[in-house]
Amino acid sequence: MLERTIVKYIPVQAVQAIVGFGAIAVFSRLLTPEEYGRYALILAAMALLNIVTFLWLDAAVARFHARAERFGSIPHHLKTAYRLYAVAAVLAGGLGAGVIALSPLDANYKAAAGFALVHMLARGALQIGLETYRAGGEVRRYSINEIAALLGGFGLGAVLVLVTELGAAGVFAGMAAALLVVTLADLPAMLSRARGGRGKPRRTRLYAGYGAGVSASVIFEHLLSVGDRFLIAAFLGAGAVGVYAAGYGLGDRLIDILFVWLSVAIWPMTIRALEREGEAAAREVARRAAAIMAAVTLPAAVGLILVAEPLTTLMIGGAMRAEAALILPWIAGAALLRGMMTYYFHEAFTLKRRPGLMAALMAAAALLNLLLNLVLIPRFGIYGAAAATVIAYAAALLSCALVSRSIFPLPLPWLEWAKAGFATAAMAGFVWLLPDLQPALADLLMKAGAGASVYAALALALNLAGCRDGLGLLAAKRVPG
Template identity: 55%
Template structure:
């Protein structure tokens, strides 16, 4: 494995000014290209909470969220190591003319894993005694997991090739069609199986479009077996780490189900989804866009080029993440009572502030500080950190859920993410020293505090939708003014000024 990445450590001569300008321009272009995907994620994420908490009973919604968490864990354990390896090796294989062999190895492995998963998991679903509705939901969840993993493999290849337009179009379709079909199936009476049936069908359409294209370019070569071993050597620790990341974020649902029942899982998951998805969309947009750029910069231009891209990424995460987290905390009540079904809205509202804080820490950790372990080729160290964090979360949940209910689960999440983030910040610098844009983060934090004061000063308008929209509008306007005044993340000098120059130039 180390031989595959040894060129990453070789410094390359470069001109830092030109390098920084070029990297910033490329980053801005890719952020715009990927924006439709994450706009679709926002619509689908909120839409899923709004619609499914109303179409499904609290027990059905809780069952759906439990199965979704289980599907994510299984998909991560079985398939994600391959996605990680494909993303990390693409630039090298492309540069060396080995793309046909790379594609053959990746898709051959996926085919084997998909077949084994369907046979083994299908047998378990068929043989274990369970309620017919649960069996149907499990079957559709399995189909969704296998199909979605194939789509992810194709999309990772597109993303690693920096084909942002095609990635954006296909992923947006997958999200929108999956949600729309899921609503149709849920409304038709499939219950918890409905959303999975919709997502599986939408994914199958995209897989039937993409897979033949990739397979037509694939060619077996003599490096197939060694390449597969190398891919697992790199991707295995990454997947192991991600398993515990998932356990850290969704493991508490299984304990809540054991202690409090499926309806409590539904309430907790609705509040968690509303807060976490609001933030994860921002961090996914930034992190998933800049990940390939960081690897490409390191491979082709050296460490300083990668650090320049990372610094800009970190500054943008603070600029967007800080106000989003604080805003969620301050609008938790009206947001929950308007967006979530009435039966579970009250309980969901109580956990939103905790999840907003943990979501901010998770986003910065996963999509910024974890990049140190990717760039420094130390996925095992990242896995060790996340394993310890998941263990801490499990222990805290076992103590706090019986004492404090859903609030205890949310508090355990905050403590666990805080501990994991602290370790990643400190230890990650010994692996690959990512810059910490402290000045930009301080300015963004100050602007967010000004926004928070303005939101708190607003009177209660009585109606949840009116109160929510008023607070969002005032908060957005005040934050924009404060951020521009403080030039947080260079938003005035690097974003607003060029736009004004273009507008004035066009008028002239």
């Protein structure tokens, strides 16, 4: 069942990849390095505001859905969620609008920030539905809404940048418009599920207490991920932020999409197993998850490192291309470390509802990253920021893995991880021996295709993460009688 659920989420994650890489390819060409840097800075700032405003609520909706379903209290669960959303949206919207209006930013910055604020508020309402669908296993509803918001926002943003002089503001205007349409279309169905529910004070306190710890943790994790961009802007200017963000996006985006794809299927099942069958059942799901994560993400990260030059040549505008290619390998490694930390070891704290401890670990990692950036950026520029990211994530992963053992010991399938490492090393050695081709597209296709073929053959031979068994079961089901 786990593998089937993972497969069902492939379409939405494929769109995530198309939009994620498409945004880099399109906007790094349509926007100047300074405008792209502005876009990256506003995106990072609004993501931080979203974490403070709504992520705590999203986490509570996801974590307590299975319990509400078990006790038949979904209307009360959703009524509480929407009341909390309304309060948070009014406060954040008013405060955000006031700050933008009174800030010393120029008109273009203010317009971009204003559209980004509208996008964030609409996303907060939609996310309650998305978390509900995901927690309840309603993959089709989840995918339709997410795909519509992603493709609509990307398409409208690109059109507005092309036909207007809005620059970075056009990107956020398109994203906001598309998300408003999707949210307004989905909201009546979700509100009908909350009909008859009551927002009880006890449930409100429970959700706020749990979500606050999760938000605190993610705030520090977000600062660990994008805080260096503000320091780069201070030391080197917005143009350097644009170069760094372009290379970071290519190195981080694919790995993050893969981890998100796996986690949206895996962790709702783990929570349901914990609530219904106990800790042993939850650990069994987690054990299979850990093997699958390594089998998918390790070769992807190494593959990105191997094709950094042809990939950046194809995906990034010429003004930012050369330096972005040097950033990408560092960020691909950091993304792998972050993914295992966030989407595997953090779940121990989520399952046992100990987000405060997780937040403390992330605060220490963010502080380490800040100190490293203050030392390395003035000396090594954006390459110092990339190195600081790798070191900080390695320390954060190690601390989370060690501390989580005393909270909810997650399985460590060393044999499966070793098999994934062996297959990845063999793939890397084979690709390394291949000659470079021109143009860049031919080089990328040859190396990616050869690497994928070698890895797939070894994965089947080693039965990595049970892939050979899964294919055998699938084939057996297709044989009549």
